[in-house]
Amino acid sequence: MKILLGEMTREEASKRFTPDTVFLLPVGSVEQHGPHLPLDTDAFDANYACIEAAMRCSDPKPVVLPPVYYGVSLHHMHYKGTITLMPETLITVIVDICTSLVRHGAKKIVVVNGHGGNAHALGCALQTLSHQYEEVLFVLDNGGLAEGTRKRLFTGRNDVHAGEYETSTSLYNRGDLVQLEKAKEGEIIFPSRYLEFSAAERAHYFPFMDMVSSNGVLGNPEKASKEKGKEMWEAMIAGLVNLIEDLKRSG
Ligand SMILES: [Zn+2]
Numbered sequence: 395m396k397i398l399l400g401e402m403t404r405e406e407a408s409k410r411f412t413p414d415t416v417f418l419l420p421v422g423s424v425e426q427h428g429p430h431l432p433l434d435t436d437a438f439d440a441n442y443a444c445i446e447a448a449m450r451c452s453d454p455k456p457v458v459l460p461p462v463y464y465g466v467s468l469h470h471m472h473y474k475g476t477i478t479l480m481p482e483t484l485i486t487v488i489v490d491i492c493t494s495l496v497r498h499g500a501k502k503i504v505v506v507n508g509h510g511g512n513a514h515a516l517g518c519a520l521q522t523l524s525h526q527y528e529e530v531l532f533v534l535d536n537g538g539l540a541e542g543t544r545k546r547l548f549t550g551r552n553d554v555h556a557g558e559y560e561t562s563t564s565l566y567n568r569g570d571l572v573q574l575e576k577a578k579e580g581e582i583i584f585p586s587r588y589l590e591f592s593a594a595e596r597a598h599y600f601p602f603m604d605m606v607s608s609n610g611v612l613g614n615p616e617k618a619s620k621e622k623g624k625e626m627w628e629a630m631i632a633g634l635v636n637l638i639e640d641l642k643r644s645g
Contacts, residue, residue, distance in 0.1 A: 397448040400460045407457075411499040416456040416638050418444040419491060421484075421516065423465035423509035426473035426603070428556035428611040430577040431564055433475050435556075437463040440508030442567055446627075447634035456504075456638050459495075462487060465512040472604045481515040488519035496527050502641050504533040506634070510554060531641065539633025540626065547622050550614050552582055552591045555603070557613015559626070566623030577615035580607035 396402050399417075402410070422437025432438070441461040448456045467478040479487070492503055507516055513536050520532040548559045557579075564572050583606060584590050589599050591612065603610050 395453060395455050397445065397455050397458050398460075399457050408498075410454075410457050411495075412454075413499070413501040414642055415454060415500065416502045416504060416641050417459060417495055417500050418448060418456050418638075419459045419488075419503065419505045420444045420461040421465060421488070421505055421507050421509070421512055422461060422463055423467045423511065424463060425465075425467035425470040425476040425478070425509075425511075426610050427560070428577065428580075428609060428615065430573040430575075430615060431556050431561060432568070432571045434463065435560065435564055435568075436465065436508035437461055438508075438568065439563065440506050443508070443627075443630055443634060444506050446631045447638060450631065450635050451638050451642075454642075459491070462491070465509045466515050467509070467511055469511060469600060469603050470610070472602050473610055481518075484512060484515040485519045485522070488516060489523060492519070492523050492532065496523075496530055501529065502531045502533075504535060504637070504641070506535045507537065510536070531644075533637070533641070535634065535637070537630070539637060540629035543626060543629035547626055548613075550617065553613030554591045555607075555610075555612040557611060557615055558617045558622075559613060561615035561618035562620070562623035563626055564623070565618055565620040566627055569620060574615075574618075577618065578609060578611065579614040579616055580609040580611035582607055582612065 420440035422440045424433050427435045444458045448458050464479050466481050467476050470476040516534055520534050524532050550558050553559050588596055
């Protein structure tokens with residue numbers, strides 16, 4: 395059974411638009427990831443998670459859409475190579491893609507987000523769609539399905555961008571593209587401890603990355619390991635499989 399919509403013919407695709415098929419839409423970004431990780435890490439990883447999870451699901455397997463490679467990366471625009479959408483553009487793209495799916499009969503759509511900067515726009519898009527199409531279930535996975543494993547494996551503060559966590563997961567699924575000798579912990583400055591990304595009691599703000607970190611890295615990539623990356627991926631993929639199987643069973 396094919397899982398990639400892009401590889402199906404229209405006849406094959408038309409058989410998959412049934413009410414219990416789960417559709418997975420990976421969304422990423424193209425943005426600086428420190429001096430050591432590829433620009434498309436978030437897009438590659440979101441797509442990777444969807445494909446790995448889909449392959450491990452029972453039949454009928456979910457359908458994985460071609461990924462949305464670009465995301466909201468306004469905060470990384472001081473670094474060359476970053477390509478950003480405006481938040482309203484991403485909202486429009488997601489609404490248009492999901493509306494196409496709904497017109498063909500999709501009833502269960504999961505957006506798998508690989509980039510924290512997309513979370514607000516994706517939330518807006520799915521909130522709007524859920525209001526418009528009451529009979530369709532729209533779900534947003536911002537990476538929280540394996541939060542317990544993440545907290546256990548990665549205990550460093552503010553480890554949210556190209557740090558120990560993300561360098562570990564990249565060492566596992568794209569180790570040949572990780573330039574580990576260049577991986578250095580950034581010097582982090584926040585205007586208030588209540589604005590730290592890992593603060594238990596926090597408020598949100600939206601600074602440019604180079605206002606917060608000296609090298610565009612948040613977290614310590616020097617502590618990364620392929621083994622931790624493997625364990626993290628296993629947990630994330632298992633979490634996504636569990637969600638999909640639950641959604642398949644739900645009315
Ligand atoms: Zn990333």
